[in-house]
Amino acid sequence: MTARRAALALATLAACDGAPRAPAPGGDTTVADRTSNAYSLPAPNLAPAELDRHLAGDVGFDATFVRGPAPINPGLGPLYNHNACAACHGKDGRGLPMFAPTGSQALVRVSLADGTPELPGAPVPVPGLGGQLQDHGVFGVPAEVAIELAWTERTGRYGDGTPYQLRAPTLALRHPDGGALDPAILTSFRQAPAVFGLGLLEAIPDAALEAAADPADRDGDGISGRVNQVWDVDAGAVRIGRFGHKAGNPTLVQQAAAAYANDMGVTSRRFGGDAEVDDAVVAATAFYTATLGVPARAPGDVAAGEARFDAFGCAACHTPLQTSGPHPIAALAEQTFAPYTDLLLHDLGPDLADQRPEFQADGREWRTPPLWGLGLVATVLPGASYLHDGRARTVAEAILWHGGEAEAARERFRTASAAERAELLRFLSAL
Numbered sequence: 001m002t003a004r005r006a007a008l009a010l011a012t013l014a015a016c017d018g019a020p021r022a023p024a025p026g027g028d029t030t031v032a033d034r035t036s037n038a039y040s041l042p043a044p045n046l047a048p049a050e051l052d053r054h055l056a057g058d059v060g061f062d063a064t065f066v067r068g069p070a071p072i073n074p075g076l077g078p079l080y081n082h083n084a085c086a087a088c089h090g091k092d093g094r095g096l097p098m099f100a101p102t103g104s105q106a107l108v109r110v111s112l113a114d115g116t117p118e119l120p121g122a123p124v125p126v127p128g129l130g131g132q133l134q135d136h137g138v139f140g141v142p143a144e145v146a147i148e149l150a151w152t153e154r155t156g157r158y159g160d161g162t163p164y165q166l167r168a169p170t171l172a173l174r175h176p177d178g179g180a181l182d183p184a185i186l187t188s189f190r191q192a193p194a195v196f197g198l199g200l201l202e203a204i205p206d207a208a209l210e211a212a213a214d215p216a217d218r219d220g221d222g223i224s225g226r227v228n229q230v231w232d233v234d235a236g237a238v239r240i241g242r243f244g245h246k247a248g249n250p251t252l253v254q255q256a257a258a259a260y261a262n263d264m265g266v267t268s269r270r271f272g273g274d275a276e277v278d279d280a281v282v283a284a285t286a287f288y289t290a291t292l293g294v295p296a297r298a299p300g301d302v303a304a305g306e307a308r309f310d311a312f313g314c315a316a317c318h319t320p321l322q323t324s325g326p327h328p329i330a331a332l333a334e335q336t337f338a339p340y341t342d343l344l345l346h347d348l349g350p351d352l353a354d355q356r357p358e359f360q361a362d363g364r365e366w367r368t369p370p371l372w373g374l375g376l377v378a379t380v381l382p383g384a385s386y387l388h389d390g391r392a393r394t395v396a397e398a399i400l401w402h403g404g405e406a407e408a409a410r411e412r413f414r415t416a417s418a419a420e421r422a423e424l425l426r427f428l429s430a431l
Contacts, residue, residue: 023335027335029200030044030296031043031295033296038380039376040292043331050331053284053291057284057289061085076138076266077136078141079144081103081104081136082104087105088103090380093377095191095381097149097385099135106190106191109133109356110125110188111125118131119233121229122230123359143176144175145175146176147172148171150169151167152167152170154166156414159415160417160418164397167391186355188356191390194373196289197294197373199290200339202242202251206240213344214226225344227240228345228361230360232250233254234253239251247345254270260282290329298431302427304427305427308420311412312409313408313409314409315340317342317405319340319368321336321338322337323337344367345367346405347404348403349402349405371428
């Protein structure tokens with residue numbers, strides 16, 4: 001029995017501090033757990049048949065793929081990054097920024113500036129490499145690239161003179177023969193994000209995201225978020241992107257199918273043509289990530305820090321509240337919840353830029369990540385880090401990396417008193 005199944009009873013409890021909150025982080029999908037299993041519990045409002053389907057998807061999410069032919073879970077590779085969904089999203093949380101002989105929890109996306117994409121508007125694949133570097137191969141098949149990760153330190157000071165240190169990643173990418181990759185190849189280094197609460201994000205109406213967007217900054221507040229417009233392979237049309245660090249996938253089904261193909265080398269009807277994983281498995285995996293519950297906030301009074309969050313300008317992108325619309329999964333429909341994201345693309349400045357476009361997202365833009373469950377990141381995965389590439393070792397470091405549209409908010413944090421900074425961080429640790 002897995003830890004998440006053993007903890008099913010916890011999912012039906014009320015808010016863990018006993019105090020009413022309006023709304024709970026995940027609405028009716030909120031679970032009262034702040035242990036290392038906090039991200040891995042099913043939404044407590046699932047109907048019995050939906051819970052059965054969730055648990056079946058849990059098995060698929062944990063499944064380890066192997067090289068075919070094999071009676072169970074064949075199809076790994078021949079090139080891949082890791083061999084299971086859960087291998088990168090341990091306990092349904094984020095991965096580590098690491099490349100290891102046994103499997104990598106981080107990855108490098110690649111593309112060319114010019115050429116013909118495989119999907120309308122998508123990044124242009126690199127001949128011989130595709131759109132993602134696979135640093136592992138099944139027995140007898142060499143990996144297509146060796147990836148070495150190093151960190152470069154830089155220093156800074158808060159407004160009161162307190163010093164801090166930041167680190168930035170540096171990648172060395174080489175072919176098996178030792179040759180360097182063509183410098184014309186655009187690269188983007190990323191670590192795996194957490195997967196809980198995604199169904200609620202999928203259920204936010206398109207109209208709500210479009211209404212929140214302000215690409216021309218008409219209100220003059222310096223925030224110009226916009227939706228990414230991406231290709232939906234099932235609809236055969238352009239739709240709003242929601243998932244991935246640059247909102248490059250429109251649905252959880254497409255996100256799951258793309259992960260099977262790119263991360264594990266397991267093809268499907270949608271990506272790769274050969275159905276090494278069938279539609280039912282892809283759908284079950286997507287259903288599982290759609291119906292994971294959202295952990296309740298920690299007990300304690302953090303109102304002062306919440307006020308700082310708003311006063312510093314963090315809430316301009318990390319929108320506290322969202323409301324879902326109709327959804328095929330009844331548990332996700334018509335919920336008011338607190339993800340702290342607008343799901344929009346924002347320019348975060350040159351320091352965080354990867355200079356690699358993805359559909360309409362340019363090389364400086366990133367989708368606002370949800371902050372729900374932020375205080376549990378290190379509980380679920382000790383040693384975990386923050387931002388799209390894991391460069392930030394603490395939440396404070398993550399804030400200090402913000403630039404572009406978020407520069408003013410960062411500077412309010414950086415120049416605040418130590419007590420004010422601590423108030424903000426206490427609030428974020430309660431999420």
